[in-house]
Amino acid sequence: MTDIQELNERIQRESSFVDLLQMEMSKVIIGQKYMTERLIIGLLSNGHILLEGIPGLAKTLAIKSLSSAIHAKFSRIQFTPDLLPADLVGTMIYNQRKEEFTVRKGPLFSNLILADEINRAPAKVQSALLEAMQERQVTIGDETFSLPEPFLVLATQNPIEQEGTYPLPEAQVDRFMLKVVIGYPNQEDERMIMRQNIANTYPTINPVVRPEAILKARGVVREVYMDEKIEKYIIDIVFATRFPKEYKLNKLTQLISFGGSPRATINLALAAKAYAFVKRRGYVIPEDVRAICHDVLRHRIGLTYEAEAENITSEEIINEILNAIEVP
Amino acid sequence: MNKLIDIKLLKKALTISSIFLFIYVNNVVSQNIQATAKLDATTIKIGDQVKLHLTVQRPSNIVFSWATPPDSLNGIEIVESSKVDTIGNKDSVVMTEVQTLTITSFDTGYYPIPPFVFHYKKDKDTNDYTIETQTLLLTVNGIQIDLAKDIKGIKPPLDAPFTFTEFWQSNKNYVFGGLGLIILIAGILIYFLRRKKVVPIFVEKIVKRPAHEIALESLQAVEKEKLWQNGFVKQYYSSLSDIIRTYIENRYNVIAMELTTDEILFHFNRGQINTEAKDKLTHLLKLADLVKFAKVQPLPNEHDLCLTDAYSFVEITRSNEEDIKPIEEPTPEN
Numbered sequence: 001m002t003d004i005q006e007l008n009e010r011i012q013r014e015s016s017f018v019d020l021l022q023m024e025m026s027k028v029i030i031g032q033k034y035m036t037e038r039l040i041i042g043l044l045s046n047g048h049i050l051l052e053g054i055p056g057l058a059k060t061l062a063i064k065s066l067s068s069a070i071h072a073k074f075s076r077i078q079f080t081p082d083l084l085p086a087d088l089v090g091t092m093i094y095n096q097r098k099e100e101f102t103v104r105k106g107p108l109f110s111n112l113i114l115a116d117e118i119n120r121a122p123a124k125v126q127s128a129l130l131e132a133m134q135e136r137q138v139t140i141g142d143e144t145f146s147l148p149e150p151f152l153v154l155a156t157q158n159p160i161e162q163e164g165t166y167p168l169p170e171a172q173v174d175r176f177m178l179k180v181v182i183g184y185p186n187q188e189d190e191r192m193i194m195r196q197n198i199a200n201t202y203p204t205i206n207p208v209v210r211p212e213a214i215l216k217a218r219g220v221v222r223e224v225y226m227d228e229k230i231e232k233y234i235i236d237i238v239f240a241t242r243f244p245k246e247y248k249l250n251k252l253t254q255l256i257s258f259g260g261s262p263r264a265t266i267n268l269a270l271a272a273k274a275y276a277f278v279k280r281r282g283y284v285i286p287e288d289v290r291a292i293c294h295d296v297l298r299h300r301i302g303l304t305y306e307a308e309a310e311n312i313t314s315e316e317i318i319n320e321i322l323n324a325i326e327v328p
Numbered sequence: 329m330n331k332l333i334d335i336k337l338l339k340k341a342l343t344i345s346s347i348f349l350f351i352y353v354n355n356v357v358s359q360n361i362q363a364t365a366k367l368d369a370t371t372i373k374i375g376d377q378v379k380l381h382l383t384v385q386r387p388s389n390i391v392f393s394w395a396t397p398p399d400s401l402n403g404i405e406i407v408e409s410s411k412v413d414t415i416g417n418k419d420s421v422v423m424t425e426v427q428t429l430t431i432t433s434f435d436t437g438y439y440p441i442p443p444f445v446f447h448y449k450k451d452k453d454t455n456d457y458t459i460e461t462q463t464l465l466l467t468v469n470g471i472q473i474d475l476a477k478d479i480k481g482i483k484p485p486l487d488a489p490f491t492f493t494e495f496w497q498s499n500k501n502y503v504f505g506g507l508g509l510i511i512l513i514a515g516i517l518i519y520f521l522r523r524k525k526v527v528p529i530f531v532e533k534i535v536k537r538p539a540h541e542i543a544l545e546s547l548q549a550v551e552k553e554k555l556w557q558n559g560f561v562k563q564y565y566s567s568l569s570d571i572i573r574t575y576i577e578n579r580y581n582v583i584a585m586e587l588t589t590d591e592i593l594f595h596f597n598r599g600q601i602n603t604e605a606k607d608k609l610t611h612l613l614k615l616a617d618l619v620k621f622a623k624v625q626p627l628p629n630e631h632d633l634c635l636t637d638a639y640s641f642v643e644i645t646r647s648n649e650e651d652i653k654p655i656e657e658p659t660p661e662n
Contacts, residue, residue, distance in 0.1 A: 004622050227621045283622035286588045326585050328566075328620065 007282030020208040024069040027203040031189030045274040047177025048153040063154045068205040072111035079121035085128035115155035119165040179299035224273040225283040229328035240321045255307035260300040268296045361386045365461035380429040391449040436470040539578035540646035546571045569616040589613040605644040608637040
């Protein structure tokens with residue numbers, strides 16, 4: 001038995017919870033399979049997710065459903081302009097009886113964090129959250145606390161209503177592994193949503209996965225085999241965002257102000273492995289890379305004024321790149 | 329004694345007569361120079377223009393300098409000054425010089441025009457002499473307004489028609505420039521049109537080779553290389569996959585080299601190829617993917633089967649010979 005076959009069998013065993021998770025979530029979330037799949041990929045590859053979509057597309061509900069399906073501590077933080085970093089990380093409170101300061105941990109000490117409308121909070125609060133996301137630890141007073149594992153931040157932001165918002169800086173957006181853009185459901189799904197809401201019957205989501213299973217699955221995801229050819233393919237895609245001319249994409253030179261960072265390469269590889277795991281494969285194929293490429297790169301490509309003036313989006317740039325890079 | 333008295337009387341008489349002679353000669357020269365100023369009208373309406381004529385009559389043998397008129401004269405504005413016109417020449421005994429000033433005033437009242445002072449030097453005399461015109465008085469009247477009448481609206485600006493002369497004066501440089509440019513362009517065009525075209529004697533015929541021909545040749549080359557027999561299984565499957573994808577690209581104008589296996593197979597869902605060809609393509613590409621990305625080691629008979637599938641796919645989907653037309657391209661000029 002080859003190592004890949006062995007890995008495939010392990011994946012079959014370890015990934016059984018993926019179906020259970022999807023089934024539980026589908027009780028509440030109708031359609032939006034794409035979003036559900038990306039949430040699971042984030043969970044498996046230990047990457048934070050930024051969900052973007054207009055109001056009413058079940059972004060918050062999807063994250064709440066995911067947390068309900070996992071035996072894990074969940075916190076929801078509604079970001080507002082008057083929020084303070086201490087409201088997230090916690091603070092020191094003076095205990096008069098003991099005559100000492102005691103730590104009161106904030107909502108960030110949970111497994112799953114829903115940062116709702118992250119762009120409504122000022123920069124210092126965003127920084128506090130994003131620092132915790134990166135370091136996976138928080139310092140209160142002079143004491144440092146590790147955040148629980150798994151620790152996953154799922155943030156939402158609204159692309160419309162830009163008034164009174166604080167757009168996330170490029171450096172901070174880069175900390176999110178995936179940026180998932182949610183679209184409208186199709187007609188059939190919309191009918192189902194309508195019927196379910198009118199009937200006023202909301203199914204209960206049962207916890208089906210323990211955090212330990214997720215941590216174990218994360219270990220398997222990292223073992224998913226990635227051939228050198230796939231590695232080269234990933235590097236070619238990221239390099240094409242930085243130096244389009246070298247890939248005969250001269251027309252993109254004027255449209256890209258900055259390309260993907262090395263974090264983009266790492267995240268694209270990890271997400272492709274997680275995608276292969278979800279598809280019950282012990283190896284990555286070019287389809288996996290292409291399937292997840294938009295979600296990893298769309299927030300990591302800076303557009304120039306020329307691109308914005310011509311209404312060219314990062315999606316179109318990624319499409320151009322994928323159509324120009326030779327598949328191994 | 330009487331003689332002495334006579335001599336004294338004679339000296340006195342000579343002195344007195346010399347003085348009279350000097351006065352007489354001086355008067356004669358002065359009387360020959362005359363400076364006059366004359367107005368066409370001594371009373372004008374406010375804003376009206378009137379001409380002031382300055383005339384000097386003088387002997388031609390004196391050094392004379394004309395008075396430079398100032399820009400304004402006690403509330404009177406000098407609109408225009410004509411050149412000094414001379415009547416007579418150096419040979420004439422008397423010369424007349426004339427200058428006409430156009431003056432106006434924009435305020436009512438009485439304006440004295442001060443005398444114009446001219447300087448001159450007489451022949452063989454270093455003294456500086458002056459002569460001046462008389463003072464004139466210009467009366468500027470306002471316009472009588474009948475307060476009993478209605479107030480009228482402001483008149484529109486007067487229409488000043490744009491004449492060809494004005495156009496020509498302001499644009500003649502552009503007209504000449506444009507004409508010059510047209511002539512230059514026409515010249516260049518004529519030069520190039522009259523140049524004889526170099527017609528190549530021998531035309532190289534470049535025949536675009538059919539996609540299947542290239543693919544079959546490449547497959548034969550891979551077969552000869554005996555890659556899998558020498559342990560290069562991954563390279564063998566990569567070559568087969570690349571040859572077939574290049575063939576699809578040339579044969580069907582699909583960017584197959586930039587598409588994944590699923591995308592290529594999806595492309596053929598619309599019935600461009602028959603089921604047999606699609607099955608062979610699916611088997612070949614899927615197995616090649618497994619070898620390339622999942623370290624799968626197929627059995628030797630599968631290696632041969634894949635090569636056979638590749639040959640069969642090309643043979644089934646090859647285009648007819650008559651569809652392929654050679655493309656003629658001229659030999660590039662030296």
